[in-house]
Amino acid sequence: MTKFTLPFSGIGTADHARVGGKCASLGEMTQAGVAVPTGFAVTTDSYVAMLDETGLRAEIQAQLDSTDFDNVPSLERSAQAIQIRFRSHKIPAAVEAAIRDDYTAMGRDMPVAVRSSATAEDLPDASFAGQQDTYLWVVGADSVIEHVRDCWASLFTARAMKYRHDHDLGQIDVLMSVAVQKMVNAQTAGVAMTLDPLTGDRTRIVIDASYGLGELVVSGIVTPDNFTVEKVLMEVIDRKVSDKHIELVPDVAAATTVEREVDADRRKAQCLTDAQVIAVAKLAKALERQNKCPQDVEWAFDADLPEGENLVALQSRPETVWSQKPIEQPAKSFATGMMGMVGALNNPVGSKK
Amino acid sequence: MDAKTSMFPSAYDLKAPAGAEGWEDLYPYYLKFQPALREKEDQKFWFCDSQHWPNPFKPFDAMTVEFAVKCLGQYNTRHYLVPPANGVDYRIHNGYVYMSPIGVAPELIEDRVPQFMDRAGHYFQNWPSLLENWHKKVKANIDEMEAISFEKLPDVVPVEWVKDGVGLDNTTALSENYDRMIQLIYRTWQYHFEFLNLGYAAYLDFFGFMKEQFPSIPDQAIAKMVQGHNSDLFRPDDEVKKLARLAVELGVAEALKTGSVEEALAAVQSQPEGAKWVAAWEAAKDPWFNYTTGNGFYSTDKYWNEHLDIPLGYLRNYIERIEAGETIERPMDALHAERDRIASEYQEMMSPEAAEAFQGKMGLARTVYPYVEDHNFYIEHWSMGVFWKKMRALSKLLHEEGFWPTEDGMFYLTRNEVRDVIFDYGNAWAVGGEWAGPTHWPQEIERRRGIIDALATQAPQPALNNPPEVITEPFTIMLWGITSDSIKNWIGGDEASEGLTGMAASPGAVEGIARVIRNPDQLDEIEQGEILVAPVTAPSWAPVFGKIQATVTDIGGMMSHAAIVCREYGLPAVTGTGSASTKIKTGDRIRVDGNTGQVTVLS
Numbered sequence: 001m002t003k004f005t006l007p008f009s010g011i012g013t014a015d016h017a018r019v020g021g022k023c024a025s026l027g028e029m030t031q032a033g034v035a036v037p038t039g040f041a042v043t044t045d046s047y048v049a050m051l052d053e054t055g056l057r058a059e060i061q062a063q064l065d066s067t068d069f070d071n072v073p074s075l076e077r078s079a080q081a082i083q084i085r086f087r088s089h090k091i092p093a094a095v096e097a098a099i100r101d102d103y104t105a106m107g108r109d110m111p112v113a114v115r116s117s118a119t120a121e122d123l124p125d126a127s128f129a130g131q132q133d134t135y136l137w138v139v140g141a142d143s144v145i146e147h148v149r150d151c152w153a154s155l156f157t158a159r160a161m162k163y164r165h166d167h168d169l170g171q172i173d174v175l176m177s178v179a180v181q182k183m184v185n186a187q188t189a190g191v192a193m194t195l196d197p198l199t200g201d202r203t204r205i206v207i208d209a210s211y212g213l214g215e216l217v218v219s220g221i222v223t224p225d226n227f228t229v230e231k232v233l234m235e236v237i238d239r240k241v242s243d244k245h246i247e248l249v250p251d252v253a254a255a256t257t258v259e260r261e262v263d264a265d266r267r268k269a270q271c272l273t274d275a276q277v278i279a280v281a282k283l284a285k286a287l288e289r290q291n292k293c294p295q296d297v298e299w300a301f302d303a304d305l306p307e308g309e310n311l312v313a314l315q316s317r318p319e320t321v322w323s324q325k326p327i328e329q330p331a332k333s334f335a336t337g338m339m340g341m342v343g344a345l346n347n348p349v350g351s352k353k
Numbered sequence: 354m355d356a357k358t359s360m361f362p363s364a365y366d367l368k369a370p371a372g373a374e375g376w377e378d379l380y381p382y383y384l385k386f387q388p389a390l391r392e393k394e395d396q397k398f399w400f401c402d403s404q405h406w407p408n409p410f411k412p413f414d415a416m417t418v419e420f421a422v423k424c425l426g427q428y429n430t431r432h433y434l435v436p437p438a439n440g441v442d443y444r445i446h447n448g449y450v451y452m453s454p455i456g457v458a459p460e461l462i463e464d465r466v467p468q469f470m471d472r473a474g475h476y477f478q479n480w481p482s483l484l485e486n487w488h489k490k491v492k493a494n495i496d497e498m499e500a501i502s503f504e505k506l507p508d509v510v511p512v513e514w515v516k517d518g519v520g521l522d523n524t525t526a527l528s529e530n531y532d533r534m535i536q537l538i539y540r541t542w543q544y545h546f547e548f549l550n551l552g553y554a555a556y557l558d559f560f561g562f563m564k565e566q567f568p569s570i571p572d573q574a575i576a577k578m579v580q581g582h583n584s585d586l587f588r589p590d591d592e593v594k595k596l597a598r599l600a601v602e603l604g605v606a607e608a609l610k611t612g613s614v615e616e617a618l619a620a621v622q623s624q625p626e627g628a629k630w631v632a633a634w635e636a637a638k639d640p641w642f643n644y645t646t647g648n649g650f651y652s653t654d655k656y657w658n659e660h661l662d663i664p665l666g667y668l669r670n671y672i673e674r675i676e677a678g679e680t681i682e683r684p685m686d687a688l689h690a691e692r693d694r695i696a697s698e699y700q701e702m703m704s705p706e707a708a709e710a711f712q713g714k715m716g717l718a719r720t721v722y723p724y725v726e727d728h729n730f731y732i733e734h735w736s737m738g739v740f741w742k743k744m745r746a747l748s749k750l751l752h753e754e755g756f757w758p759t760e761d762g763m764f765y766l767t768r769n770e771v772r773d774v775i776f777d778y779g780n781a782w783a784v785g786g787e788w789a790g791p792t793h794w795p796q797e798i799e800r801r802r803g804i805i806d807a808l809a810t811q812a813p814q815p816a817l818n819n820p821p822e823v824i825t826e827p828f829t830i831m832l833w834g835i836t837s838d839s840i841k842n843w844i845g846g847d848e849a850s851e852g853l854t855g856m857a858a859s860p861g862a863v864e865g866i867a868r869v870i871r872n873p874d875q876l877d878e879i880e881q882g883e884i885l886v887a888p889v890t891a892p893s894w895a896p897v898f899g900k901i902q903a904t905v906t907d908i909g910g911m912m913s914h915a916a917i918v919c920r921e922y923g924l925p926a927v928t929g930t931g932s933a934s935t936k937i938k939t940g941d942r943i944r945v946d947g948n949t950g951q952v953t954v955l956s
Contacts, residue, residue, distance in 0.1 A: 196569075202702050203567050232698045233574050235860040235948045274862060336710050338470045338477070344558035346437050346462065348827040 004046045004098035007105075008039055008181075018043040020117030020177035025316050032290050034283070035312045037302070039181030040102040041117065042148050046095040047176050050152060054089040060156075060172055069165045072158070079158040086153035091145055099148060100141045103180060111139050111183035111250065114147040116154060118176045136213065136257045137183055137250050144180060151178045184312060185250060188271050189214035189300035190224055192284035193319055194231070200322035202294065204237075205229040205281045209272050211262055212247030214298055214314070222246055225271050229281040236277050241270045276301065279311050287316040294319040360840075361816040363395050364446045372807030376448060379412045379801060381767065384419070384445045399444065399451035399817040400835055404908040405650055407889050409448025409808035412801065413744075413764040413771065416535075417650040417737075418443060418450050420542035426455075428546045429828070433473045434465040435550065438826055448808035451817055452833075454826040476551050480720055484548065491544055491731050494537050498739045501530045503747045505754065506782045524779030531747065531775055535768060538740045545732045552721040553831045559718035566707055567699065571948070573860050576920060578696045579718045582688045584726035587921060589644040589657070589734075590895040592637040593664050594681050596630070597671035605630050606672045614661040640735055646873035648891045648914075649733030652745070652764040655873065656738040666877055667896035674899070681899060683922070726917060734893065747771075754778065755791040757798050765801040766794075815843040815931065834910015834929055843931055853930040853937075855905070857950035858916035861925035863902045864955065867941045869934055884945055888934045890915040898922040903945040905933045905952050919947070927952050 003018070011019055011027025019027065023041035030036045051057040060082050067078040090096075106112070114135040133154040135147040154160075155176050164171055190209035195202045208217050208224035216222040222245065228238035244262055251258045272280070284297045298314040305312070335343050364386040369376050377385055386394050406418055426440015439455040457465065476483055510522050556579065563575045600606040605627050608620035618634070621627040638658060646663060647654030657664045671681050696715060700708050748763030756762065756774060763771060774790050781788045820840045829835045834856060868883040870876060873894070879885065881900050888907045895918055898904075902924065906915045909928040919926035925947030927933075933952060937943060942955040 199569075201567075201569055203570060203699075230571055230574065230860075230948070232695050233571065233577075233860055235571075236862065237571065237948045336713050338474050340562070340710075340714065341473075341554055341558040342436055342466055342469065344561045345435060345554055345827045348557055348561060348825065348830050 002045045002049075003043055004049070004095045005102045006041045006043055007102065008036065008041070011041060015043070017119065018045055018175075018177060020044070020119050020175075020179075021317065022115065022117035022315060023177050023179045024117075026179060026181070028290070029287070029313055029316060034287065034290075035309065037182040037184050037312050037314065038106060039112065039179060040106075042095075042099055042178040042180060044119065044175035044177050046091075046098070046148075046178075047152055049092045049095050050089070050149075051172070053092045056085060056089055057172060059085045064171055067161075069162060075158045075162060079156050079161055082156040083153040086149060086156075091149055096145055099145055099180070103141050103144050106182060109139050111137050111252070112144060113179075113181050113183050114138050114144060114151060115179045115181070116151045116176055117179045118155065119174060134215075136215070137252075148178045148180070152176055181314075183250070184213070184300045184314065185303045186213045186300040187211070187303040187310075188276070189298070189314075190217045190280075192280050192297045192299060193294070194284050194288040194297070195294045195319060195322055196228070197319075197321065203231050205231050205284050207272075207277060207280050207284075209277075209280070210244045210247065211266065211271055212249045212260075213257060214300060215257075216246065216248050216259070218298070227272070227277045229277060231281070231285060234278055234281060234285075236274050239270065239277075241268065243268050244271060272301075276311070283311060283313055284316075287313065291316065291318065294323055296320075359395075359819045361818055361820075362814060363391075364399070364444070364451070364817050365391050365395065367447060367814065367817075369447050370807050370811040373447070373804045373811075375800075376804050376808055379767070379804065380410070380415050380445045381419075384415070384443070386444055386446055394444075395818055397442075397453045397818060398820045399453045400829075400833065401813040401815055402443075402450050402452050402833065403813055404833065404889055404913060405648060406450050407908070408651070409805050410445065410450075411652065411764045411805055412767040414650065414652050415445060416768050418445070420539055421545070421650075422450075422452070424542045424546045425550065425828075427543070428550045430455075432547075433476075433550065434468040435473075435554070435827075436462045436465045436469050438828055441828070446817075447811065447813070448805065449813035451813075452829075454829045456826055473551055473554070476548070477555065477717065477721070484724065487544060487547060488731070491541060491736065494541050494544075495736055495739055498534060498537050498736070498743060501534060501743060503527060503530060503743070503750050505750055506779065522779075522783065524775075524782065527779060528772070528775050531772065534740065534743055538736065541732060541736045541740075545728060548721070548724045549728060550828065552725045553828060555714075555717045555721045556725070557827055557831055559714040562710065562714050563699070566703060566711075570699070571857060571860070573858060573916075573920060573947075574695060574699075576916075577692060578699075578715060579722040580692060580917075580920060581719075581723045581726060582683070582685055582692070582921065584723060584921075585730045586726045586917075587683075587895060588730065589641045589664075589893070590667075591683075592641045593667050593896060594671055596634055596637060597668050597675055597681065599633055600630055600668070600672055601675050603627075603630050606676070609665070609672065610669060614665050617665060643735040643738040644730070644893050645734055645738060646876065646891065646893050648889075649737035652741055652761065654737075654741065656734075656742070658738065659742065664896075670896070670900065729914070751778065751790075754788075756788070757790075757794050759798075762794065762798050765798040765805075816840065832910070834913065839910075839929060852954075853905075853927075853933050853952040855927040855930035855933070855950050855952065856910060856916070857946070857948055858909075858913070858928040859904075859919035859924060859926035859947045861903070861923070862944070862946040862948060863925055864942065864944045865902045867905075867937045867939060867943045868901075869937060869939045871934065884943055886933050886937045886943075887915075889913075890918070894918070895922070898924060903947065904928075905930060905937070905943075905945055907931055907934050 006015055006019060008027045008030040011024060016024040019041040026036055063078050063081050068074040133151055138144055138147050161171060164174055188209055188211055190207060192205060192207045194205050196204040196206050207227040210217050210222050210224040217224045223242040225242055226240040227236055230237050244267055246259050247262050248257050249260050280299055283299060284295060287297055288295045295316050296319045297316045300312055300314060302310045302312055422441055422443045429435040430439040437457050439457055442453045442455055444451050506523050560575050563570055600609055603626040605621045605624045608624055609617050618631060621630055642657040642664060644657045645654040674681050700711055703711060749760045752760050752762055777788055777790050823837050824830060824835055865882060865884045867886045868879050870885060870887045876894060876897050879897050879900055882902055884903045885901045886905045889909060890904060890906055891914055898918060904915050904919050904924060904926045906928045907930055909915050913928050916926055916928050925945050927945055927947055927950050930952060937954060944953040944955055
């Protein structure tokens with residue numbers, strides 16, 4: 001059965017292929033009781049309808065046939081052309097109606113984020129997430145519909161096309177879903193990894209945090225505060241407070257986000273309380289347990305929500321670097337029983353530092 | 354390091370403070386740095402054990418370090434043949450004790466392994482039954498000490514003795530009882546270490562295994578996995594809590610709130626349910642009030658039994674807190690569940706083979722660890738409490754007979770000089786002449802008092818001479834928390850002015866007002882919510898741990914009493930900062946981070 005849209009709360013396991021990795025994860029989190037901003041997925045069925053009902057598929061195919069993937073200018077020209085083709089077609093009426101209905105159900109003129117949720121994007125071994133566009137602070141059904149189409153078009157950037165070409169993923173066969181999610185009015189936001197990204201140490205949760213929306217943290221434009229939490233004891237064991245010079249905040253009137261200088265007195269202050277750091281760590285740990293592997297979690301404290309309920313997960317996906325490595329066994333084998341004790345006495349741990 | 358300048362001074366260059374000249378004569382010859390041995394002694398690294406002995410010894414009290422450290426050594430060297438470690442050598446210098454662990458020559462270690470495995474292995478395999486026997490032995494010593502009393506010499510030998518043909522006089526029991534007391538406490542100190550070194554060895558094995566599995570695991574996480582929670586060490590505090598709860602239930606709380614101990618008990622007795630409460634109070638005293646606010650190593654340590662105002666003060670505080678709706682009892686089920694959660698979460702991160710080894714090592718560590726906590730009640734508190742009580746009685750007797758002008762005079766004599774005094778007392782009594790003591794001792798004790806007071810004006814050095822490249826001696830690391838890193842801290846410690854670093858001994862971070870406590874008599878100054886800052890703490894300070902937010906100490910490692918009690922009470926602790934109690938002033942606002950070991954003075 002064709003489903004053009006699916007609310008996060010209604011995404012079942014069977015739907016995972018047509019909502020993409022990000023929406024599937026948002027659906028799972030929502031259903032597991034993790035606080036996630038509400039929203040819905042525009043499924044790959046919508047994307048397929050767009051390709052098939054508008055003649056776009058044939059147009060893209062024709063363009064691809066004439067593309068030299070090893071020639072950068074040719075690739076760039078093709079990408080441009082395909083993206084222009086996307087914008088020259090109206091979204092099929094049935095798809096548009098479904099988006100309009102689900103959007104309206106979220107509340108009148110609800111500001112939302114429109115993000116890609118490609119079906120290949122979040123595969124654990126294909127770390128090219130973030131290649132498709134994300135649109136923040138989108139308001140009004142017309143604008144949402146327009147940005148959904150832009151998301152689809154972003155599947156055809158030169159870089160993404162080249163990647164798919166090099167990895168034999170196919171071009172039109174890679175389908176895209178789009179997440180439409182309530183915009184978080186982020187006071188602070190960032191990323192939490194349920195292992196130490198520098199060492200792969202799974203006893204640690206490492207959190208980057210800064211003011212405003214998390215995009216500046218993810219893109220590396222701001223040096224975030226960095227916290228290390230011991231995963232079992234749930235204690236902050238290290239904190240590095242940085243100079244966080246800018247923040248990404250909503251410009252409600254212009255229905256967009258703007259970068260703003262952070263006031264002098266907040267710049268060098270720790271942006272999360274220790275209690276908030278622990279709350280983020282607990283959220284990340286719960287997501288790791290739920291997904292049974294180390295996670296990379298985007299989170300935010302939403303200024304519109306009451307204290308204690310204001311921490312939301314925006315995304316959780318498998319950590320891709322260390323997860324690929326086999327669990328390293330300690331180099332030294334361990335002796336048991338009395339021999340173990342003799343070893344410990346002859347070579348006590350404190351002496352090795 | 355320049356070959357000529359040591360990292361720490363030589364004992365031979367450390368002069369006594371003014372007024373303390375002649376201190377050497379107060380301690381046995383074998384405990385001093387002998388002038389003729391300078392070259393040898395300066396080759397060794399000595400660290401000051403101010404964790405157990407923070408104040409200069411009175412001559413009699415020096416016995417505690419002799420018995421404790423000798424008996425620690427015998428088990429490593431002669432009982433179990435711990436492969437790499439003999440005992441710990443020790444000297445008294447300027448009133449403080451300095452320790453130097455004696456390792457085993459590398460070529461001899463191998464030969465000791467089979468003997469260690471046979472001897473120590475037997476203890477690990479038969480731990481519960483041997484420990485049961487230990488309790489019997491220790492209790493028998495306590496009972497025997499309790500039964501001993503010192504009687505003034507009568508005018509004449511009892512006529513019954515004469516007619517029964519006893520053939521002995523009253524001095525016999527006096528000198529025999531004194532010798533017996535010394536022998537009993539000497540035996541008790543041997544028992545103290547019968548299990549302790551093995552307990553630390555098993556813990557060290559588990560600790561090392563965890564560090565290898567998870568190089569960044571906090572020490573305190575490892576400690577938390579084996580901690581027992583219902584240790585006898587915390588029973589006295591739990592008993593006071595129970596009494597507070599009972600007082601509220603029986604409606605006698607109001608009567609307890611004012612007056613001296615006698616007045617409060619009398620007021621309770623007059624209440625309808627009062628007799629029931631007083632009976633519970635009396636029952637708790639034996640043995641749980643054999644508990645000191647000190648550490649058991651000083652003749653001046655105050656024991657609850659002899660200072661009932663101390664537990665009563667804690668009791669009053671607990672009553673207030675119950676009435677304010679607080680839960681004062683420790684959440685034992687939650688603590689146990691937490692301990693198991695921590696263990697299982699680390700285990701989940703291990704390979705199956707490692708998890709199996711983990712179960713074995715943690716199992717043994719959990720079997721032996723309770724002793725590490727419990728023994729402290731039975732030896733330092735109960736046994737030493739009875740010992741000091743009897744010794745104070747003897748000192749008082751001889752004071753009343755005119756040997757010294759104050760009740761505590763005897764403690765300015767060495768234990769062997771006390772034998773002489775007892776002989777003098779009996780000798781002149783027998784011959785019908787005059788005691789020499791009353792003319793000899795008063796001014797000599799006064800002189801010695803002056804020396805001890807002068808020694809106390811000067812703090813000890815953290816260490817002497819040069820440390821080895823790496824500290825490898827397992828018990829130094831475990832008992833005293835001394836590692837190559839911590840030694841660096843002692844040296845660098847004085848330079849960083851706004852921050853102090855110590856061991857992250859119990860997790861959590863808080864900010865609050867500091868209260869510097871230099872001796873247990875100040876404990877009642879502590880206000881709710883303050884941060885306790887002290888040179889060293891004793892486990893018996895537990896009742897104030899309900900009031901405070903965190904603890905910072907100058908001295909002590911992961912297994913120090915402050916660390917154990919803080920983990921038990923869920924309070925952040927930073928231990929071994931070196932100088933927190935002098936750098937921080939009462940009233941300072943400080944931040945204590947028990948996760949990183951950082952202490953910061955905020956204002």
